[in-house]
Amino acid sequence: xxxxxxxxxxxxxxxxxxxxxxxxxxxxxxxxxxxxxxxxxxxxxxxxxxxxxxxxxxxxxxxxxxxxxxxxxxxxxxxxxxxxxxxxxxxxxxxxxxxxxxxxxxxxxxxxxxxxxxxxxxxxxxxxxxxxxxxxxxxxxxxxxxxxxxxxxxxxxxxxxxxxxxxxxxxxxxxxxxxxxxxxxxxxxxxxxxxxxxxxxxxxxxxxxxxxxxxxxxxxxxxxxxxxxxxxxxxxxxxxxxxxxxxxxxxxxxxxxxxxxxxxxxxxxxxxxxxxxxxxxxxxxxxxxxxxxxxxxxxxxxxxxxxxxxxxxx
Amino acid sequence: xxxxxxxxxxxxxxxxxxxxxxxxxxxxxxxxxxxxxxxxxxxxxxxxxxxxxxxxxxxxxxxxxxxxxxxxxxxxxxxxxxxxxxxxxxxxxxxxxxxxxxxxxxxxxxxxxxxxxxxxxxxxxxxxxxxxxxxxxxxxxxxxxxxxxxxxxxxxxxxxxxxxxxxxxxxxxxxxxxxxxxxxxxxxxxxxxxxxxxxxxxxxxxxxxxxxxxxxxxxxxxxxxxxxxxxxxxxxxxxxxxxxxx
Ligand SMILES: Cc1cc2nc3c(=O)[nH]c(=O)nc-3n(C[C@H](O)[C@H](O)[C@H](O)COP(=O)(O)OP(=O)(O)OC[C@H]3O[C@@H](n4cnc5c(N)ncnc54)[C@H](O)[C@@H]3O)c2cc1C
Ligand SMILES: Nc1ncnc2c1ncn2[C@@H]1O[C@H](COP(=O)(O)O)[C@@H](O)[C@H]1O
Numbered sequence: 001x002x003x004x005x006x007x008x009x010x011x012x013x014x015x016x017x018x019x020x021x022x023x024x025x026x027x028x029x030x031x032x033x034x035x036x037x038x039x040x041x042x043x044x045x046x047x048x049x050x051x052x053x054x055x056x057x058x059x060x061x062x063x064x065x066x067x068x069x070x071x072x073x074x075x076x077x078x079x080x081x082x083x084x085x086x087x088x089x090x091x092x093x094x095x096x097x098x099x100x101x102x103x104x105x106x107x108x109x110x111x112x113x114x115x116x117x118x119x120x121x122x123x124x125x126x127x128x129x130x131x132x133x134x135x136x137x138x139x140x141x142x143x144x145x146x147x148x149x150x151x152x153x154x155x156x157x158x159x160x161x162x163x164x165x166x167x168x169x170x171x172x173x174x175x176x177x178x179x180x181x182x183x184x185x186x187x188x189x190x191x192x193x194x195x196x197x198x199x200x201x202x203x204x205x206x207x208x209x210x211x212x213x214x215x216x217x218x219x220x221x222x223x224x225x226x227x228x229x230x231x232x233x234x235x236x237x238x239x240x241x242x243x244x245x246x247x248x249x250x251x252x253x254x255x256x257x258x259x260x261x262x263x264x265x266x267x268x269x270x271x272x273x274x275x276x277x278x279x280x281x282x283x284x285x286x287x288x289x290x291x292x293x294x295x296x297x298x299x300x301x302x303x304x305x306x307x308x309x310x311x312x313x314x
Numbered sequence: 315x316x317x318x319x320x321x322x323x324x325x326x327x328x329x330x331x332x333x334x335x336x337x338x339x340x341x342x343x344x345x346x347x348x349x350x351x352x353x354x355x356x357x358x359x360x361x362x363x364x365x366x367x368x369x370x371x372x373x374x375x376x377x378x379x380x381x382x383x384x385x386x387x388x389x390x391x392x393x394x395x396x397x398x399x400x401x402x403x404x405x406x407x408x409x410x411x412x413x414x415x416x417x418x419x420x421x422x423x424x425x426x427x428x429x430x431x432x433x434x435x436x437x438x439x440x441x442x443x444x445x446x447x448x449x450x451x452x453x454x455x456x457x458x459x460x461x462x463x464x465x466x467x468x469x470x471x472x473x474x475x476x477x478x479x480x481x482x483x484x485x486x487x488x489x490x491x492x493x494x495x496x497x498x499x500x501x502x503x504x505x506x507x508x509x510x511x512x513x514x515x516x517x518x519x520x521x522x523x524x525x526x527x528x529x530x531x532x533x534x535x536x537x538x539x540x541x542x543x544x545x546x547x548x549x550x551x552x553x554x555x556x557x558x559x560x
Contacts, residue, residue: 008473064472066442066452090473095454098442101408107523108407110437121527127434130331133526173451174481177467181475193559217560235457235492236471241327241433242351242491250559261327264433267532271557273549274538284538289552293543305546309554 003028004082006073008064008092009039009057016088016190018050018153020146024086025051025156026115034076036069037062041162048160050153055162065172066095072169074103077141089145090189097143106141113150113247113268128241128264147268148190149247188237191220193250196239196266198224200255200276200295204232209299210254216306222246224256240265252302254295258283275299315370315461317361318421319394320414320428320440321354322376322404323347323385327433333529340434340529349385352429354392355496356489360459361427362393363494368461370424371395377404377413383512390507391499397510402517407435409522411443416518418448424483425466430455430490435526438488445486453485457492 003024007017017033024031031051035044036058044055061072073096077085085100087093089111101108113132114123121134122144188194195214197207207221214221221237228238239246241261247268254275256262263286266272274287275298284290291298325331326346334341349358361372374389375398376382386397398417404410418426426448428441438454445452457476458469465482471490499507541549553560 064477066454067445070446091455091471092473094438095442095452098407098411098439099446099452101439101523102411102443102446105523108437108439109524110439119527126526126529127325127331128327130531131333132530132532133435134528134530136525136527137523138521138525139523173485174453174479177478177480179472179475179477187473238491250553250557264327271553271559273553286535287538288535288557289549290538290540291543291549292540298543298546301543301546302549305550306560308547309550309560 001028001084002030002032002080002082004073004077004080004085005031005033005052006085006087006096007033007035009035009037009044011038011040011043013043013046015153016090016148017047019148019151020086020088021047021050021052022153023115023146023151024084028084032056032080032082034058034073036072044162045159048158049155051156052160054160056165057162058165058167061167061169063172064092065174066092066099068169068172069096070099070103072167074100075167075169077104083140084142084144087143087145089147093145097145101143104141105139106143107137107139108143108145109135109137110145112144112146115151125268129245129267130264147247149192149249186220188220188222188239188244189246191246192248193217193219193252194222194246194248194269195219195252195254196222196224196256197227197233197254197295198256199226201227201232206296207233209296209303213252213299213303213306216303216310219250219252224262253283254299256283257281258286315364315368315424316422317364317370317372317425317427318418318423319353319358319361319372319374319389320376320426320444321358321374321385321389322350322429322432323378323382324350324433331531337528337530347382347385349388350429350432352431352433352489354389356491356493357427357429358389358392358394359494359497360489361425362497364425364459364461373398373423375400375414375417377402377410377517379403386512387507388499390510390512391503392497393503395510397512398515399512400515400517405522406524407437407439408443408524409520411440412447412520413517414440415444415447417515418444426450426484426486428486428488430488441486441488448486451481451485453479453481453487455490456487457490459487459489459493
């Protein structure tokens with residue numbers, strides 16, 4: 001069985017891309033990677049290490065428009081005879097995969113967290129992470145979008161060939177005027193470690209202690225909703241039911257009470273550490289490790305301990 | 315401007331999540347339904363704001379049974395002009411989207427809005443499927459939506475940033491936070507909603523493409539391990555040796 005993996009090209013080797021190639025290799029014999037936009041051929045060849053048998057690279061189609069991309073991916077899937085397509089569950093896939101699902105009559109499972117089980121059912125989080133659902137796809141063609149950090153990338157093979165392709169996927173009806181990108185930050189959904197602050201931080205001027213800890217850990221920063229609503233932190237950092245849902249390996253919550261709507265966005269994290277002055281804070285019920293204490297004392301101490309640990313393990 | 319807003323229901327966030335029939339069905343007993351927050355706070359309210367400045371009408375549509383009429387009336391109370399209910403159990407996103415697309419084909423909408431996702435199944439699927447079924451452009455996860463001259467100006471979330479785009483209608487847009495502020499329905503709106511038109515349509519005969527076969531609940535967390543605030547070295551040691559996350 002041939003499985004097609006799609007991701008938007010990136011100049012470096014992307015972790016989420018290595019995850020979906022590994023995933024595809026575990027469910028199919030032959031894995032073909034399709035990517036588009038600016039990239040480096042040597043880097044693309046490295047996806048062979050994770051199981052790709054070839055990479056098809058359309059450098060000229062440098063768009064994120066879902067209508068154009070669905071034409072591109074749909075035609076390659078048909079050409080290569082791939083009945084299963086895998087994406088990482090990012091903002092591109094959220095728009096392209098549903099279109100392809102209609103175009104190819106391919107049942108779509110979005111936000112998978114595991115490989116299909118022995119009955120072919122795919123596990124997804126439902127009810128904001130409060131339960132899991134097991135989905136059966138009734139069509140022959142299938143599309144799965146995989147949540148980041150759901151599978152460990154595995155090196156199983158060697159570099160693979162990279163074929164530059166030219167396609168005609170038509171014009172985009174959407175005109176992009178500008179793109180605003182925050183510089184040098186780790187995108188929150190991809191981060192393996194996240195340090196998050198709530199109203200317990202008392203004000204935006206105090207975020208230095210959150211950022212310092214994040215820096216020591218190589219982590220991304222996040223916040224609770226009221227913190228974003230009052231403008232202490234940018235909106236894209238807001239996690240929870242109405243914000244971003246994340247599932248890092250480690251989530252450190254500082255001065256956050258742990259309301260159910262906040263938990264909904266973070267309870268997929270592997271390990272939860274909670275720092276709060278109030279021993280009754282609901283977050284402790286969901287936590288793996290808890291510290292009853294003042295963030296203004298605990299965060300700097302934790303940062304120091306991490307730095308000491310990193311220095312000694314180098 | 316004629317706008318179609320897709321409305322779904324979702325269980326109130328404090329609802330107890332449980333399953334019946336051998337874990338194959340969501341247990342609805344005692345569950346309070348609300349309008350899916352993204353549909354209500356962002357899609358519907360922005361649609362009403364556009365109508366208030368540009369004229370036209372706002373129609374809401376839902377694929378669901380008669381018990382969904384409570385959430386429909388709520389959306390009408392906030393200010394939508396009329397409602398359509400496609401009388402069917404929304405089997406999956408594909409089924410839902412095709413029903414909505416079939417209806418939209420028969421009417422002239424300049425704009426079709428949905429929420430970013432439903433908070434029960436979190437699929438983020440319906441909007442893109444409607445767009446494909448109607449061969450329309452689709453702007454996903456929009457945080458800003460304006461109309462001037464002859465086209466729409468939008469901002470949308472992309473991987474690691476924001477994209478500012480322009481597109482002429484008709485177009486499908488899924489709405490995320492930032493789009494508008496929540497509106498609380500007033501007494502007049504609630505009274506008016508009772509007499510606003512609600513059209514009930516028979517569903518088109520199509521099959522879904524996916525099926526939730528079973529559910530389970532994540533295992534209960536073992537008790538939280540407490541660490542003294544004076545001993546952060548111990549926490550670091552546990553995170554490294556026991557949890558193996560650093
Ligand atoms: C429909 C709906 C959707 C929502 N969606 C979201 C969402 O997506 N994300 C979200 O986060 N919220 C969401 N909320 C809001 C949510 O219910 C809570 O109000 C919010 O998460 C609380 O934020 P907080 O923990 O930062 O603040 P608070 O509840 O005020 O908690 C602050 C915490 O800090 C502790 N603290 C104070 N000082 C210190 C100190 N010096 N050191 C250590 N700890 C200290 C306090 O003990 C307290 O526990 C939603 C609400 C609704 C109704
Ligand atoms: N049964 C339904 N009826 C009408 N609109 C729906 C229905 N289900 C989902 N939608 C719309 O599609 C959006 C995305 O839903 P989903 O793809 O399920 O995450 C929602 O925010 C709604 O706007």
